[in-house]
Amino acid sequence: MDPSLPRAQALAVKDGRIVEVGGDDEILWLREDGYELHDLGGRTVLPGFIDPHNHFSIAALDCFFVDCRDAHDISDIQGRMREAAAGVPASEWVRGFCYDHRALAERRHPTRHDLDAAVSDRPALLVHYSHHQAVANSRALAAAGITRQTPDPPGGEIARDRGGEPTGLLFERAMGIPEARSREGWESRFVEVARAASLRYARHGITAVQDAAVTPAMARRYAEARATGALAIHVGEMMVSPRGWFEAPDAAAPGETLKLFVDGGYRCALRYPRGGAMVTSGFLFYERAALAGRLVDAWRAGRRVTCHAIGNLGVETAVGAIEDALRAEPAGRARVRIDHAIFLTRALIARLADLGVWVVAQPSFLYDRGRHEVPGEILVRPFRSVAEAGIPQAFSSDFPCGSLDPLVGVYAAVTRRTRTGEVADGDQALSVQAALEAYTIDAARAAGLAGERGSLEPGKRADFLVLSGDPLECSDAALLDLRVVETWVGGERVTNAP
Numbered sequence: 351m352d353p354s355l356p357r358a359q360a361l362a363v364k365d366g367r368i369v370e371v372g373g374d375d376e377i378l379w380l381r382e383d384g385y386e387l388h389d390l391g392g393r394t395v396l397p398g399f400i401d402p403h404n405h406f407s408i409a410a411l412d413c414f415f416v417d418c419r420d421a422h423d424i425s426d427i428q429g430r431m432r433e434a435a436a437g438v439p440a441s442e443w444v445r446g447f448c449y450d451h452r453a454l455a456e457r458r459h460p461t462r463h464d465l466d467a468a469v470s471d472r473p474a475l476l477v478h479y480s481h482h483q484a485v486a487n488s489r490a491l492a493a494a495g496i497t498r499q500t501p502d503p504p505g506g507e508i509a510r511d512r513g514g515e516p517t518g519l520l521f522e523r524a525m526g527i528p529e530a531r532s533r534e535g536w537e538s539r540f541v542e543v544a545r546a547a548s549l550r551y552a553r554h555g556i557t558a559v560q561d562a563a564v565t566p567a568m569a570r571r572y573a574e575a576r577a578t579g580a581l582a583i584h585v586g587e588m589m590v591s592p593r594g595w596f597e598a599p600d601a602a603a604p605g606e607t608l609k610l611f612v613d614g615g616y617r618c619a620l621r622y623p624r625g626g627a628m629v630t631s632g633f634l635f636y637e638r639a640a641l642a643g644r645l646v647d648a649w650r651a652g653r654r655v656t657c658h659a660i661g662n663l664g665v666e667t668a669v670g671a672i673e674d675a676l677r678a679e680p681a682g683r684a685r686v687r688i689d690h691a692i693f694l695t696r697a698l699i700a701r702l703a704d705l706g707v708w709v710v711a712q713p714s715f716l717y718d719r720g721r722h723e724v725p726g727e728i729l730v731r732p733f734r735s736v737a738e739a740g741i742p743q744a745f746s747s748d749f750p751c752g753s754l755d756p757l758v759g760v761y762a763a764v765t766r767r768t769r770t771g772e773v774a775d776g777d778q779a780l781s782v783q784a785a786l787e788a789y790t791i792d793a794a795r796a797a798g799l800a801g802e803r804g805s806l807e808p809g810k811r812a813d814f815l816v817l818s819g820d821p822l823e824c825s826d827a828a829l830l831d832l833r834v835v836e837t838w839v840g841g842e843r844v845t846n847a848p
């Protein structure tokens with residue numbers, strides 16, 4: 351990832367940093383007393399993968415929760431929740447994660463009553479794979495103060511039955527309070543699970559991530575984890591509100607980077623033609639002027655801002671707000687980025703190119719979720735059009751919303767193939783080199799880490815991985831067979847040698 355020396359044979363590391371990169375003879379010449387020589391047997395070394403939009407804290411805490419990823423019907427979910435509840439302290443919420451209503455035999459979301467039948471004596475929350483909707487049991491609704499009288503919050507919806515009673519299903523901002531409450535107690539045990547979670551990431555070659563939704567309470571848990579050396583990889587933080595992921599962080603939030611959700615997730619803000627007119631759907635959390643105001647305030651306070659924007663209307667709102675805010679505060683350009691940008695149009699791509707801010711996209715979603723049928727002029731995950739327009743583009747996983755493995759993301763970006771082998775818009779494929787850059791040096795740039803990370807260059811941190819084969823030499827299909835055999839962070843091997 352260093353254009354002045356794209357390929358080399360060897361590198362020297364000292365005190366956690368790269369001293370030199372070059373040919374074997376050049377590096378061996380640098381040997382000092384007490385050196386160790388690691389012969390990698392001709393395997394390929396890459397800079398450590400960087401995942402600039404990840405939910406490390408959620409993924410780490412998920413090991414306390416009930417995995418419903420592959421549940422096949424509602425009674426299956428009930429059985430898992432019931433069994434888990436038996437082992438959960440009486441004071442804690444029972445939490446399940448990653449159910450997919452389309453994969454359930456019933457083809458519907460579970461209700462509060464379904465969950466009550468499994469867990470009746472305490473609050474339980476079941477989070478959808480999108481992490482933008484969830485089902486609460488009756489005790490969880492009561493604990494969160496959600497009754498038939500509760501109005502839908504702006505940017506959220508409380509699903510109700512024909513009689514007006516909440517069904518338990520909560521969309522977007524309506525899930526904020528129960529979601530935050532459901533893990534408050536569990537967060538106090540973060541340090542117990544942070545080590546294992548960070549090693550899991552390292553086994554995929556990931557050496558640095560940004561956690562894209564950190565509440566102030568969670569930021570204190572991160573501080574504890576760092577103080578005790580529990581994190582084997584670098585984890586940066588993006589701050590959200592104590593009132594939930596989708597609310598704006600307070601001005602007093604700790605940390606440098608703020609996360610603003612411009613639109614919904616599963617119900618992102620789209621605009622498209624129908625019946626001869628343009629219609630809109632989904633949740634838009636900010637109007638352009640309000641978002642511009644928040645950007646200017648954040649920049650003037652020395653902050654960076656990540657704008658979540660998925661639908662074309664969400665991205666258009668973010669782009670318009672950034673354009674307006676830059677007129678008031680031109681130095682903000684390097685302090686804002688747009689994450690996801692899944693549904694674009696040619697016109698939006700042109701505006702993004704003029705704007706010149708980083709876009710952080712998720713090829714893992716393409717692999718996991720497959721093709722989308724979209725109306726009108728909308729392009730879905732047009733990575734190649736974005737790159738060709740000159741828009742700075744990095745990749746990330748959004749794990750646990752998408753697959754964690756960066757090689758899956760690289761494979762999907764290069765082949766446009768989904769988990770089931772279907773090709774989604776093959777003309778939007780990128781080269782292997784471009785996909786690897788998007789997951790290393792460009793990810794480092796998008797995350798503000800490129801001074802220290804993202805390439806193998808003298809002076810940078812010795813964060814790298816060893817691959818079983820050369821991704822630039824193997825066939826595209828074989829990218830999925832490559833294995834990360836070692837990962838090094840700061841010059842220390844954090845995974846076992848093969």
Ligand SMILES: [Zn+2]
Nearest residue numbers: 403562748751
């Ligand atoms: Zn995310």
